Amino acid sequence: MKRIRFDSHLARILLRRGFLLWLGTRVILWLVSGGTFTPIVPLVQTSIILVAVVAALGWIDLRLSREHTLFENLGVSVTLAVALYLAPAAAAETLLLVAVR
Amino acid sequence: MRYLLELDSVGKRFGGNQVLHAASLWATPSAVTYLVGRGGAGKSTMLRIATGAIAADSGYVRFDGTTCFRPRLHRLARRSLFYLPDRDLLSRRMTVRRQLALTRRLLGLSSGGVSETEAADQLGLTELVDRLPGALSEGERRRAELAMALVRNPRCLLADEPFRHLAPTDAEAVAGALRFLARQGCGIVITGHEVTWLFGVADRVTWCTSGTTQYLGTVAEARRHWRFCRDYLGVRPLEANERDLPAAGDLRQAYKDVDHA
Numbered sequence: 256m257k258r259i260r261f262d263s264h265l266a267r268i269l270l271r272r273g274f275l276l277w278l279g280t281r282v283i284l285w286l287v288s289g290g291t292f293t294p295i296v297p298l299v300q301t302s303i304i305l306v307a308v309v310a311a312l313g314w315i316d317l318r319l320s321r322e323h324t325l326f327e328n329l330g331v332s333v334t335l336a337v338a339l340y341l342a343p344a345a346a347a348e349t350l351l352l353v354a355v356r
Numbered sequence: 357m358r359y360l361l362e363l364d365s366v367g368k369r370f371g372g373n374q375v376l377h378a379a380s381l382w383a384t385p386s387a388v389t390y391l392v393g394r395g396g397a398g399k400s401t402m403l404r405i406a407t408g409a410i411a412a413d414s415g416y417v418r419f420d421g422t423t424c425f426r427p428r429l430h431r432l433a434r435r436s437l438f439y440l441p442d443r444d445l446l447s448r449r450m451t452v453r454r455q456l457a458l459t460r461r462l463l464g465l466s467s468g469g470v471s472e473t474e475a476a477d478q479l480g481l482t483e484l485v486d487r488l489p490g491a492l493s494e495g496e497r498r499r500a501e502l503a504m505a506l507v508r509n510p511r512c513l514l515a516d517e518p519f520r521h522l523a524p525t526d527a528e529a530v531a532g533a534l535r536f537l538a539r540q541g542c543g544i545v546i547t548g549h550e551v552t553w554l555f556g557v558a559d560r561v562t563w564c565t566s567g568t569t570q571y572l573g574t575v576a577e578a579r580r581h582w583r584f585c586r587d588y589l590g591v592r593p594l595e596a597n598e599r600d601l602p603a604a605g606d607l608r609q610a611y612k613d614v615d616h617a
Contacts (some may be wrong), residue, residue, distance in 0.1 A: 268450075271439060322447045325455070327429040328438055328508075331461045 265331065269339035272316070276309050277344035302348035306341055313340025359418070360385055360512045360543035361406060361437070366415035368401055368594045375401050378415070379569040381562055385510055388534055390554050391547045393553045393564030393587070400442055400492070402564070403514050407432065419512070435610035438510035442517045445501045452476075452500045453485040461537045475506040479529050485582040495526030501534040505574035513537060519553045529558045551589060554578075563588065 284305070317323045318333050323333050363522055368376040376398045383389055384476035391399050405412045409544040412466055417424045419432055429439055450456045470478065479499040487499050497517060505513055517525050518534070538544055545611035546557070547564075554561065554575065561578040563570045565588070572578035576594075579585065585593040 264461060297411065320448060321444055322449075324441050325428070325445055325447050328433050328445070328504075329459060330430050330434045332428070332430040 265326075265329070266339055269336055270343055273313060273340035274343035274347070275291045276312050276316070276340065277305070277347055280305060280308055280312070280344075299352065302352060306348055309344040310341040312338055313337050316340070333350060358385065359373045359383065360420055360515075361545065362418040363402060363406055364418070365417055366402065366405055366412045368398070368405060368410070369414050374461050376405075377567050379567065380415075380571075381406075381483070381545065381569060382571075383514075384545045384560075385511070385546045386541050387559040388544045388546060389560045389562060390555050390558035391545055391562050391564055392549060392554055393524065393547075394549060394588075397564040398567055399518050399564045402569075403439070403516050403545070403547060406514060407437075429461075436511040436514050438505050438508050438517060440501050440505065440513070440515040442499060442520070444489065445504070446486060446497060448490050451486050451488055452481065452492075452503070454552060455500075456485070456503060456507050459504050470506050470509070472503075472507060473574055475503040478506060479533055495522045498522060499533075505537065507532055509537070509540060510542055511541055512616050513544045515544065517548050517550050518546050519548055519550050527553065532597055564572070 314333070317326070317333060317336055317340075323336070326336050327333065359382045361381075363379065363381040365378045365380060367374070367378060378465075379402060380588055381389070381391060381396060381402055385530070386578055389401065393399050404410045405429065406417055406423075407429040409429070411426070411571065417427045420435060424432070427439075433439075442548070451457070453472060456475060460472055464523050472485070475480075476482050476562075479502055481496070481503055483498070484496055489500065490541065493499065502518070505515075513534075513536070518522055518530050522530065530554060534544055534546065540560070546553075548554070558575050561572040563572055563581075563584050565580075567579060569583075572584055580593050582593045585591050
């Protein structure tokens with residue numbers, strides 16, 4: 256049986272998109288709050304919400320771009336793709352929390 | 357007969373509309389099964405049930421001898437099923453070459469599929485592979501999707517309306533790729549309503565009508581099926597002593613035969 260192995264190239268693509276989504280979300284949040292939301296001073300609740308938002312945006316991005324069928328055809332589930340989208344957000348938010356404390 | 361993919365007595369209701377009831381479909385190795393029927397007959401719904409995009413209300417899906425209670429495309433893909441949806445498959449953010457290469461890389465080197473270059477050559481995409489799919493026509497995108505299937509070299513291919521809106525030259529390239537995959541041992545199910553491709557590509561015919569399916573046998577047998585000929589083709593059925601249909605692949609002859617029937 257031909258097995259599909261997970262590819263680091265595909266992982267990098269999704270991780271990069273996740274990072275850009277997280278960065279964009281943080282910048283938009285900062286702009287919308289009129290600069291009162293300080294991007295480098297995170298709260299735990301805000302971080303959790305941000306990661307959830309990035310995951311939701313990642314899922315929407317996959318659906319709108321119709322890439323979910325392509326990735327599934329390549330053996331990559333939507334759940335795994337969304338996990339790769341949110342991984343940079345989770346890592347960055349954790350790093351920020353650790354750095355501030 | 358060994359079935360690669362089997363949908364048995366599948367039923368599906370959308371709201372108050374019973375789209376499918378007791379519909380069945382089989383894919384066998386090295387054969388192209390044409391699921392033919394009018395628009396809205398439930399052809400695409402059957403393929404979507406097979407790939408887990410929607411759940412059936414009744415019946416079951418079996419792939420390679422294993423019953424899939426909750427079929428999922430990514431799991432089936434790991435077992436060498438490839439699905440071409442009726443809408444775009446390709447990512448709009450990567451060039452065709454990059455997507456073909458990604459498919460190849462995910463498979464590893466021992467896949468047995470053709471290389472990206474060979475697949476592009478075979479489907480007349482050599483000049484187009486460095487473009488984004490958004491810069492391609494519908495026919496070119498369809499050929500690029502088939503090129504992915506060639507690189508993937510699946511054991512089972514489900515293609516939803518692969519000939520829709522295609523120019524004859526594009527359609528011939530798609531038909532050639534399907535025949536090539538079938539020769540490699542792939543079990544193929546295609547849906548559609550175009551009679552030309554029914555005669556030109558299919559080895560077996562299943563008629564999707566009134567929410568259920570009817571297996572008609574080979575193309576020649578389908579052409580002698582009086583109800584199919586009367587209700588779908590709109591021509592008189594061939595008699596048993598009449599000349600058989602042209603060999604699969606002879607599309608121009610098939611055109612003439614349908615026109616003259």
